[in-house]
Each structure stands twice: as C-alpha cells, then as structure tokens.
Amino acid sequence: MRVDEGEVRGVLGPNGAGKTTMMRILTTQLRPTSGEAWVLGYHVVREASRVRRHIGYVPQEFSVWSDLTGYENLRIYAKLYGIPGDRRERVVWNMLDFMDLREAAGRLVKTYSGGMIRRLELAAALMVSPSVLFLDEPTIGLDPRARELVWSKILEYVKEYNATVVFNTHYMDEAERYANKVTVINRGAVVAEGTPEELVKLVGESSVARICIDSGVEKAVQLLSRVPGVVLLSSKNPLVVRLDDAERGMVQVMKVLVEGGVSVEQVSLRNPTLEDVFIKLTGKTFEEAEAESFRAVSAARRAIRKGG
Secondary structure (H helix, E strand, O other): OOOOOOOEEEEEOOOOOOHHHHHHHHOOOOOOOOOOOEEOOEEOOOOHHHHHHOEEEEOOOOOOOOOOEHHHHHHHHHHHOOOOHHHHHHHHHHHHHHOOOHHHOOOEHHHOOHHHHHHHHHHHHHOOOOOEEEEEOOOOOOOHHHHHHHHHHHHHHHHHHOOEEEEEOOOHHHHHHHOOEEEEEEOOEEEEEEOHHHHHHHHOOOEEEEEEEEEOHHHHHHHHOOOOOEEEEEOOOOEEEEEOOHHHHHHHHHHHHHHOOOEEEEEEEEOOOHHHHHHHHHOOOHHHHHHHHHHHHHHHHHHHHOOO
C-alpha cells in the first residue's frame, strides 16, 4: 500500500482483517514479523524515533485521562511530546480553541460527551503539527452530528498543513465522503484499492434493492437466500439485496416473497455503493462489520475505565 503526500486514505476491512495491526506497525508500536514499511521515507523499525517526530496517532481506545480536565490532559501531552516549557501554554490553548473546547477546558473529561473526548484526543495528536495523522476508527460510536464535527476539524487541519491522513473505519459513508482513495484489506492482505468510484465498478452492472417488509422478516431472509442472482446485504428491515439483473431479479424477488406469504410495503432500487463492494470483497455485511468493531472498541474502553 502506497499513500501519497496530502492524501486522505480510508482503510476498510472486517474485524480481524489486520487494520489496527497495520496501523500499530506504521506508528512504530509493533515490530513487523516480516515485510518492510516506511513513513515519509523513514523505516518504521530502523528509524522509529524519526517516524514518531512526524506523526500523530489517535487509537481506538481512550488515550486521555477521564479524572483530569481537558486542559490538564493537554499539558501532560505537551510535556511528553517535548514541547518547550515557554511554548506549552500557548500550544495547549491554541489546540483547545481549534477543537472548540476552550469553554470545557476546566471540566473533568469524565463529564465530556464522546465527540468532545475524540476532539480532545485529536488536539493531543495535533500539538506537534504532524505531517501524517493515523486515526483508528476515529468516530466509532459517535452520533452523526459529533462525527461531522470531528471530521470538519480533521479536514481543516489537512487543508491548512497539507497533512496526510490514514484512517480505519467501518462507516462506509465516511470512506466515500472523505477518502481520496480507499484500501480494502481482508485476512491480512490488500484485496482492492482505488477511489470510491473505481471500487464501486468492481460490483459490475448490478443494482441494489431496498425492501420494506410489513411482517415476516426472518422468513423473507430465508426465502431470498435461495434465489439465484440475489445476494443479501442487510438482514434487518428494510432488507437490502444486490441483484445481478435488476429487472429479472426484482420479479423473482417479489414472486418468491408473495408466494411465501411475506407482506411487502415498499421497494426501491439504487446503484451500488462502497458498502456493496465491501460485501463482495469480504463476505461480511456492513452491519456485521460495524457491530463487531463497536463491540471491540466498547470492551476496550470499558476496561480502560476500570483500570484494565
């Protein structure tokens, strides 16, 4: 995988595909058992200290202290990063302002919302003005408004500093909306790479149908799983299926459901999206992928709160 300077690269893959492992290698936290990796021309093993001078990293797990204030967290990070004493105060307040956290600076982090915590973690990662920013599931578990605000700050930084961003995500809309290019990995290997538009072409000329069921969702899932040329993408209501042939496929789908006694409220067709590419390449529905990731991150954060 090669990422160009100033690029925003999204990395997709099911849980266990190797996304976090790859990111920990690139941020010098893990030594690779094989292969080579460089960041800004620096080898991640032989020149790890140089790599660390130029990168920022926000992990899945909480990286701030909940029993300290936002201001106190950034003061600690400023010292850890080696920011000179005469500059620390200015850098801390500049970051609090940049992330719209000045008014909350004196509050304990345990009183922050999830979006505020993520912005505080970003503030810590950006204090050294990194050339490359690594983000591991940066908005997992946040509501849409909080996700939007976090991304607005990331993109503002990218625009101002021509920074490079590599981010893991299970939110397909984030990859489609914010990534210049997307890499899909599965079982430790890159299985596809390109712009969102290029990847969508991998699905071919198929269409995607959204089917609202009045009742009998489980029965509908069983019936559709046996229809040739129909791939179930989402088993929740409304059902989402990919059709190799839109016209014939839709006729078959409706026939099977009606004959099976399933009441259909509404049907709509759309063109394929990055979510459909994800299913084709990994065999996982996007619901499964998001749920697995959310459970893993939530478990890690609970452990951290308990001191684990």
